Amino acid sequence: QVQLVESGGGLVQAGDSLRLSCTAAGRTFSSYGMGWFRQVPGKERESVAAISWSGGITYYVDSVKGRFAISRDNAKNTVYLQMNSLKPEDTAVYYCAATRLQGGALRRGSYNYWGQGTQVTVSS
Numbered sequence: 001q002v003q004l005v006e007s008g009g010g011l012v013q014a015g016d017s018l019r020l021s022c023t024a025a026g027r028t029f030s031s032y033g034m035g036w037f038r039q040v041p042g043k044e045r046e047s048v049a050a051i052s053w054s055g056g057i058t059y060y061v062d063s064v065k066g067r068f069a070i071s072r073d074n075a076k077n078t079v080y081l082q083m084n085s086l087k088p089e090d091t092a093v094y095y096c097a098a099t100r101l102q103g104g105a106l107r108r109g110s111y112n113y114w115g116q117g118t119q120v121t122v123s124s
Helices: none
Strands: 005-006 009-014 016-023 034-038 047-052 058-060 067-072 078-083 092-099 116-124
Touching: 005 092, 016 034, 016 092, 034 067, 034 078, 047 067, 047 078, 058 067, 058 078, 078 092
Parallel strands: 009 116
Antiparallel strands: 005 016, 016 078, 034 047, 034 092, 047 058, 067 078, 092 116
């Protein structure tokens, strides 16, 4: 079992930056691939970025490439999502998730554990 808690969301203006954090409870955090997803009301949850257990492999969806960066600190049981040049269309609830696929994955169905989410709102 992995329990995940996100933090760092908030209200920002277009062009601003924000860093989300997701801290995991449990001693096996480093054995999981991790991902960030987002969801707006009425739409399916979509992938944003993913990272392998070691942090050596990362994945991004096209809409955030060059703006967002995923990273992890296994000593702190934490995964981060640095979001730069934010746009109003980035507004969503952001979720982190853990997968037993150590290489990480963007596919939502690959994930076994989910956090409760943190709201990010970008005003124009």
